[in-house]
Amino acid sequence: MMRGYSLEKDLELLLNNPKYSDIxxxxxxxxxxxxxxxxxxxxxxxxxxxxxxxxxxxxxxxxSFPKINSFAMEIILEYTYTGSIKEGSLTKNNIIETFYAAGYFQLPDL
Structure with a gap:
């Protein structure tokens, strides 16, 4: 993938990537x-x-976030990095947890 053409795609490279993380x-x-x-x-x-x-x-x-599961946190990170979430990320199994996490992190547009 060529970098520099899409901010969203470039930031996806950083998403949940231990190589570029500091937390x-x-x-x-x-x-x-x-x-x-x-x-x-x-x-x-x-x-x-x-x-x-x-x-x-x-x-x-x-x-540590002991009340937020990894499925919801992955969606929070995806939205935080790219401003959107991929189709299919939200499911009936994770939507409630994601809603809670979005409220916790004060991300009302999510």
Whole structure:
């Protein structure tokens, strides 16, 4: 894939990619996902407060969300990075958890 033609496609390369991450996200089901602080804080006030509040999350490489499962967090990350979600990402099995997570991270358009 050639880079530089689509911001959305370029940011997808960073999505849940340990090579380019600076934060590990632990979910309710103990699955580990990867993120980039700069992208997360640019898109969510909640991430900004978590990462830049002077508390332990500001300095640690790992953050835990014990009430958000990895399916919902993957959708949150997809939306946060690209501004959209792929068709089929939301299913009847994960829509409630995703709705909860979107509210938690104050992403009303999701």
């Amino acid at each position: 590990e996200i632990l979910c309710e089901d103990e699955k580990k996902l990867y993120g980039c602080r700069a992208i997360l804080v640019a898109r969510s006030e909640v991430f900004d407060r978590l990462f830049y509040n002077g508390m332990k999350e500001s300095h640690e490489k790992q953050i």
